[in-house]
Amino acid sequence: MARSTSKDAQALFQSLRSAYTATPTTLKIIDLYVIYAVFTALIQVAYMAIVGSFPFNSFLSGVLSCIGTAVLAVCLRIQVNKENKEFKDLAPERAFADFVLCNLVLHLVIINFLG
Amino acid sequence: MAASVPSKGSTLRDAFGNVLSFFILILIGVLAFSIRLFSVIKYESVIHEFDPYFNYRVTQYLSKMGIYEFWNWFDDRTWYPLGRVIGGTVYPGLTLTAGTLWRVLNALNIPLSVETVCVFTAPVFSAFASWATYLLTKEVKGPGAGLTAAALLAMVPSYISRSVAGSYDNEAVAIFALIFTFYLYLKTLNTGSLFYATLNALAYFYMVCSWGGYTFIINLIPMHALLCVVTGRYSSRLYIAYAPFVVLGTLLAALVPVVGFNAVMTSEHFASFLVFIIIHVVALVYYIKGTLSQKMFKVAVTLVVSIGLAVCCAVIAVLIALVASSPTKGWSGRSLSLLDPTYASKYIPIIASVSEHQPPTWPSYFMDINVLAFLVPAGIIACFSPLSDASSFVVLYIATAVYFSGVMVRLMLVLAPAACIMSGIALSQAFEVFTRSIKFQMPGEAPDAQEVGEMISDGVVIQHDVVKAEKSEDTVKERPSKKNRKKEKEPVEKPSVKSQIRKRLLVLPFATSIIALFLLVLLGAFYVVHCVWAAAEAYSAPSIVLTSHSRDGLHVFDDFREAYAWLSHNTEVDDKVASWWDYGYQTTAMANRTVIVDNNTWNNTHIATVGTAMSSPEKAAWEIFNSLDVKYVLVVFGGLVGYPSDDINKFLWMVRIGGGVFPHIKEPDYLRDGQYRIDSQATPTMLNCLMYKLSYYRFVETDGKGFDRVRQTEIGKKYFKLSHFEEVFTTHHWMVRIYKLKPPKNRIRGKTKKSKTKSSSTTSSKRKGTKKRNPWH
Numbered sequence: 001m002a003r004s005t006s007k008d009a010q011a012l013f014q015s016l017r018s019a020y021t022a023t024p025t026t027l028k029i030i031d032l033y034v035i036y037a038v039f040t041a042l043i044q045v046a047y048m049a050i051v052g053s054f055p056f057n058s059f060l061s062g063v064l065s066c067i068g069t070a071v072l073a074v075c076l077r078i079q080v081n082k083e084n085k086e087f088k089d090l091a092p093e094r095a096f097a098d099f100v101l102c103n104l105v106l107h108l109v110i111i112n113f114l115g
Numbered sequence: 116m117a118a119s120v121p122s123k124g125s126t127l128r129d130a131f132g133n134v135l136s137f138f139i140l141i142l143i144g145v146l147a148f149s150i151r152l153f154s155v156i157k158y159e160s161v162i163h164e165f166d167p168y169f170n171y172r173v174t175q176y177l178s179k180m181g182i183y184e185f186w187n188w189f190d191d192r193t194w195y196p197l198g199r200v201i202g203g204t205v206y207p208g209l210t211l212t213a214g215t216l217w218r219v220l221n222a223l224n225i226p227l228s229v230e231t232v233c234v235f236t237a238p239v240f241s242a243f244a245s246w247a248t249y250l251l252t253k254e255v256k257g258p259g260a261g262l263t264a265a266a267l268l269a270m271v272p273s274y275i276s277r278s279v280a281g282s283y284d285n286e287a288v289a290i291f292a293l294i295f296t297f298y299l300y301l302k303t304l305n306t307g308s309l310f311y312a313t314l315n316a317l318a319y320f321y322m323v324c325s326w327g328g329y330t331f332i333i334n335l336i337p338m339h340a341l342l343c344v345v346t347g348r349y350s351s352r353l354y355i356a357y358a359p360f361v362v363l364g365t366l367l368a369a370l371v372p373v374v375g376f377n378a379v380m381t382s383e384h385f386a387s388f389l390v391f392i393i394i395h396v397v398a399l400v401y402y403i404k405g406t407l408s409q410k411m412f413k414v415a416v417t418l419v420v421s422i423g424l425a426v427c428c429a430v431i432a433v434l435i436a437l438v439a440s441s442p443t444k445g446w447s448g449r450s451l452s453l454l455d456p457t458y459a460s461k462y463i464p465i466i467a468s469v470s471e472h473q474p475p476t477w478p479s480y481f482m483d484i485n486v487l488a489f490l491v492p493a494g495i496i497a498c499f500s501p502l503s504d505a506s507s508f509v510v511l512y513i514a515t516a517v518y519f520s521g522v523m524v525r526l527m528l529v530l531a532p533a534a535c536i537m538s539g540i541a542l543s544q545a546f547e548v549f550t551r552s553i554k555f556q557m558p559g560e561a562p563d564a565q566e567v568g569e570m571i572s573d574g575v576v577i578q579h580d581v582v583k584a585e586k587s588e589d590t591v592k593e594r595p596s597k598k599n600r601k602k603e604k605e606p607v608e609k610p611s612v613k614s615q616i617r618k619r620l621l622v623l624p625f626a627t628s629i630i631a632l633f634l635l636v637l638l639g640a641f642y643v644v645h646c647v648w649a650a651a652e653a654y655s656a657p658s659i660v661l662t663s664h665s666r667d668g669l670h671v672f673d674d675f676r677e678a679y680a681w682l683s684h685n686t687e688v689d690d691k692v693a694s695w696w697d698y699g700y701q702t703t704a705m706a707n708r709t710v711i712v713d714n715n716t717w718n719n720t721h722i723a724t725v726g727t728a729m730s731s732p733e734k735a736a737w738e739i740f741n742s743l744d745v746k747y748v749l750v751v752f753g754g755l756v757g758y759p760s761d762d763i764n765k766f767l768w769m770v771r772i773g774g775g776v777f778p779h780i781k782e783p784d785y786l787r788d789g790q791y792r793i794d795s796q797a798t799p800t801m802l803n804c805l806m807y808k809l810s811y812y813r814f815v816e817t818d819g820k821g822f823d824r825v826r827q828t829e830i831g832k833k834y835f836k837l838s839h840f841e842e843v844f845t846t847h848h849w850m851v852r853i854y855k856l857k858p859p860k861n862r863i864r865g866k867t868k869k870s871k872t873k874s875s876s877t878t879s880s881k882r883k884g885t886k887k888r889n890p891w892h
Contacts, residue, residue, distance in 0.1 A: 008414045012407075019406040056376060060369065068362040074398075075309050075359060078351040083405070086307060086351060098309035102359060105313050109366045 030077045034070045041066035061113045068106045072099055132258075139262055140249060144242035147269035150647065151238040154279045154655035160234050163657040165697060165714050167283035168704035170209055171233050173201060174283075177214040178229050185210075186372070192709045193699060194721060195691050195743065203372040204717070208292070208325030209285050212236065237278040237287035244291035245269040248532060248539075251298035254305055255505045256497070256540045259547065264539025267642070272649035273483035273531035279655050286528055289326030294532050296322050296332055297512070300356060301505045307352035309359065316363035323368045330383040331529060333368075335515060336360065337390035339508045344397050348504060354398050361391045382438055392430070396423070475524035482649070483527050486642045487534040494537030497544045513537055542635065549632045552623040659701070661758065672756060675701065678749065678851035681844050682706035686747060693740055694749035695729065695762055695769060696722055702749070711743055719776065726773030729766070729806045730780050736805040737839035740856055748840065748854045752810045755817060755849040757824035764825065766806050767791055794828040802832045805840075809854055812837055817849070 023031075044062045053059045079087045079095035087095070154163070162171045177185045186202040193199050217232040245265040253261035268274065277286040299315035302308075323329045340357045343349060365387070368378040378384055400419075404412055480488055491513065498506035513533040520530040623631075656662075661672040682692060683706045692708045699713020712722045728739040740748065753761035762769075767785070774780040784800040785791070793807065801807060815821040815833040822829050840854040 009418060012411055012414050012418065015407060015411045016403075057369070060376075060379060061366070064362055064366050068359070068366070071358045071362055072309070075312075075355045078355065079307070079309070084351060090308070095309070098313075102309050102313045102363075105317070106363055106366070109363070109370065113366060113370055 024082075027077055027081060030073050030080075034073045034077070037066045037070035037073065041070070055115065057113055057115045061110045061115075065107065065110045068110075069103070072102050072106065075099070075102075136258055136262055140246060140265065143245050143249075143262075143265050143269050146266070147242040147245045148238045150270050150650050151241060151275060151279045153651045154281050154657060155234070157651070157655060158657050158660055158662075160231065161281055161657050161659065162230065162233060162283055162704075163279070163281040163659070164284075165700050166285075167233075167281070169700040169714065170213075170283050170285070171230065172700075172704040173205060174210045174213050174217075174233055175229050176201075177210055178217055182211075182214075192703050192707075193713045193715075194718065195709045195711055197718065197721065199715065199717070204715070206285055206325055206327065206373055207371070208321060208323075209236070209283070209288050211324065212240075212288055213283070233283045234281045237282050237284070238280050240288045240291045241269070241274065241278045244274070244294055244532070247291055247294040247298055248535060251294055251301060252536050252539050254298060254301040255503075255509050255536070256543070260540045260543040262539075263543045263546075264536045267487065267539055267542075268532060268535040270643065270646040270650070271484060271487065271531045271535055272646055272654065273527045275646070275650045276483070276654040277528055279650070281657055285326045286328075289322060289328055290528060290532060292318060292322035292325050293328065293332065293529070297508070300336055300360070301508060303356035303360075304352055304504050304508070307350075307355050309355060312355055312359045313363070315356070315360050316367060319360070319364045320367035320370070323371050323374055328526075328529065329368070331515075331519070333364065333384055333387050335512060337387045338515070339511050340394060341390050342507065342511060343504060344394065346507075348507075349394075349397055349401060350504075351398075351401075353504070354394060357394055358391065361387050385434065385438070389434070471525040472523050474522060475520065475527060479524060479527070480520075482653070484531060484534045485645045486638055487538040490538035490541045491534050493541035493545070494539070497540045498537070509533070509536055509540075542639070545635055546632070549623065549628040549635070552628045553625065553632075555622055556625045556628075663756075672758070672848050672850060674846035674848050674850035676705065677846045678844065678853060679705035681846075682708055682747070682749075682853065685844070690746040691744050692747045692749055693725060693728070693743065693745040694751075695725065695765060697765070698749060698751065708747075711745065719772070723773045723776035726769035726771075727777045727780055729762075730770045730773055730785070730804045732803050733805055733808060733837065733839050737856060741859075746856060747843070748805075748809065748856070750806065750809045750852050750854075752849055752852055753825050754810065754814065754823035754830075758850055759825050761810075761825065761850075762806060763793065763810050763823075769806065792828070793823065793826055793830055795831040797831045807832070808835065808837060809840065809852060812842060812852075814849075 041063050044059065044066065048059050048063075076095055076099040078084060079090055079098075080092045081087075162168055173185075176188060180188075185207075188201040189198055190201045191198045213229075213233050213236045216236065217227065217229055220227050220232065245268045248268040249258075249261040249265035251261075252264040274290060277284060278290070296315060296318040299311055299318050303311040303315055319329070319332060322332060336357070340353060343353050365378050365384070368374050368384075369376065379388075403415060407415060475483075495510055495513065498510050513530075513536075516526075516530040516533045519526040659675045663670045663672070679701065682702070686692075686708060688707070690708055691711065692702055692706070693711045694702060696712040696714055696716060699710040700715075702708055702710045703713065712718075712725050716722060724739060724743070728736040731739065751758075751761045752763070753759060754763070767782070770780055770782050770785050774782055784798060785804070787796050787798050787801075793801065793811075811821065811823075811830050811832070812835070814823075814830060820829055821833045837854075839857050841857055842852065843855045844853040846852070
């Protein structure tokens with residue numbers, strides 16, 4: 001049973017990897033960016049757990065800026081992905097402009113909230 | 116309604132429709148604005164009621180001192196001796212809006228006073244709200260429904276009651292913000308554009324600034340997202356609409372001082388975070404599903420489910436621990452009383468004592484949304500055919516709004532836009548069906564349409580049969596009610612595959628549709644008549660100026676302003692005035708005197724102290740008031756003119772709230788056999804309490820009997836003197852009576868010497884404080 005599960009898992013990862021290598025480079029860059037942002041958020045949470053959350057607004061703005069960045073990048077990825085039929089008539093330039101605007105608002109708010 | 120039936124063929128007609136709907140919208144805006152001006156025309160351009168006076172005062176401060184002073188404003192004229200931090204405890208949206216409006220107008224050299232701007236803020240924003248309703252309904256069911264809904268909202272009585280000219284309250288701008296936020300959410304959902312998601316978060320920010328009701332949004336949108344996920348309607352558009360909104364919205368909400376960290380700390384907001392996590396999981400699942408083959412996906416599911424369950428359990432456990440560790444389980448009193456309608460009456464008398472926090476009665480539904488109540492079910496059915504993301508949102512909105520309005524009469528206001536949207540959809544669909552069937556039954560065309568209908572091809576036979584059945588049913592049933600028929604029609608109409616088939620299918624008999632149209636117009640006319648009546652008669656009284664019609668003409672009771680003017684002209688600037696909390700805001704705003712408690716009921720103990728004083732005998736009350744440095748006591752008395760919401764009628768709440776903190780005040784002491792009465796049968800405690808004495812002092816001199824017109828009895832104790840208070844002012848109709856605390860008495864020398872040693876050891880610390888202030892002791 002255990003062997004079959006591990007075999008399955010191996011096959012799964014293999015197919016996942018093969019599927020992922022097919023994605024365009026631009027999307028891969030976005031993925032890296034998302035992973036980086038999430039990783040930074042995790043570091044901050046870990047720091048909070050060890051040191052404490054005293055300037056709570058700083059902690060909150062730090063974590064939420066990372067999560068927000070990640071979420072917005074995921075949105076951008078969804079929009080520029082050619083396989084997504086829903087966003088066929090949305091030009092990638094437009095998607096990127098929206099992304100920049102949203103990021104601008106997000107970080108203005110965060111600078112304001114940072115204290 | 117011409118714009119609602121745009122023909123596909125000609126662009127010219129489209130353009131014509133757009134221009135027409137633009138002008139209709141302008142007219143709707145004018146209607147929304149002008150129907151709210153009855154209060155100004157019938158009375159005058161004044162601020163209404165209680166809370167608006169506070170908002171007005173804050174706006175004055177803002178326009179005079181600037182925004183930074185406003186944020187740091189510590190108000191020492193209320194809640195004496197505690198004071199109140201206004202900048203951090205007020206929802207600033209309304210005042211900032213009006214302040215900005217005033218500034219802009221002045222920059223354009225339009226010299227309006229702050230008061231004028233405040234009076235007309237609500238009507239202006241109700242025009243905006245009806246435009247927002249148009250946009251929202253357009254996202255759901257197209258421009259025709261949008262126009263109808265906007266017209267309905269422009270004059271729905273429930274909303275009028277909170278936004279007549281002069282009713283300068285948070286709800287005035289908040290309803291606009293609410294509808295606009297929902298519109299932007301649906302727009303994002305329909306387009307999947309990040310730009311609208313950003314706007315959505317900003318609109319939500321405005322809503323958080325304006326009203327505590329923003330928690331409705333932050334719970335409704337997650338509910339809808341969850342509903343979409345559960346019913347398998349997840350799409351990447353939903354992700355774009357939801358995820359950025361939560362992150363940005365939370366951050367923006369935390370920027371508002373009165374919300375602050377509550378945006379992440381209280382349970383009201385946890386639903387959004389939970390759904391935020393769920394939607395990420397779902398998004399990941401859909402992504403993997405898209406990349407993997409069918410078989411591999413199954414393997415992945417079995418693998419992930421086992422791990423995922425463990426993670427979920429851990430997360431939920433952490434959440435529960437977090438929630439349980441916070442007091443009141445993280446819910447604020449008002450929200451708790453929403454979920455459990457009996458909560459407030461059990462634990463928080465101060466919330467229960469406000470009349471707008473009571474559950475509504477059935478007539479109030481009819482009064483406030485009128486015929487919309489009957490159109491809403493039809494609208495819900497129209498929304499289900501076909502069900503889109505947007506229409507499911509509207510259905511969810513009305514379902515929750517109906518529940519909340521049933522808990523608290525004040526939240527009828529949240530129901531009103533939903534009811535308008537639903538009825539707008541229902542009405543416009545009905546009009547569409549009827550006008551179309553008339554159009555295709557015009558002489559010459561009618562037989563053709565029928566014939567083609569008979570010779571229909573296989574694909575539509577079933578549908579056609581259904582319609583035939585419906586039709587025969589209709590003719591047999593002799594039009595039971597036009598609404599029923601409408602309900603039956605709409606499900607049939609929507610699924611049909613556009614123009615050609617539809618034209619043939621939905622042909623009602625000519626006469627029927629004419630009559631139905633006529634009846635619908637009649638229904639609309641009833642609604643309009645009712646709304647105008649409600650706006651003119653029921654909801655436009657400013658409540659600081661009262662009028663009554665009698666045989667000898669119109670009487671105007673302007674006693675409140677008389678009393679406040681007396682206070683501001685005849686007392687020292689720093690004198691403290693005690694009254695029940697209802698009149699706190701008005702006293703600070705109109706008389707500019709320091710008050711002990713006001714309508715921002717943040718400190719229950721302080722209110723209880725005043726309640727105790729009012730329900731204590733004269734001497735004890737004098738001691739309490741003197742310890743609070745009070746110079747004047749103000750009571751509102753309606754016994755002479757029959758003004759029912761006076762202090763004697765509110766008195767039991769004073770006893771209850773006072774007794775909640777100071778147990779020596781017991782409610783049964785004031786009731787004779789469970790009945791509240793002030794005639795000769797009243798209890799001695801009642802007849803000797805301060806409120807009774809201050810209300811009825813010298814009352815018998817008016818008519819010789821002391822007949823109270825509100826309670827419809829003669830009062831119990833007619834001739835008495837006040838020992839610790841003296842009457843300084845009573846208004847023209849006796850509605851406001853102001854008393855001054857007498858200074859402590861100079862006693863006879865010999866007596867004082869003896870009692871001095873005794874009294875200093877026995878009396879309470881409060882009395883000692885008062886003694887010290889008297890130099891002759």
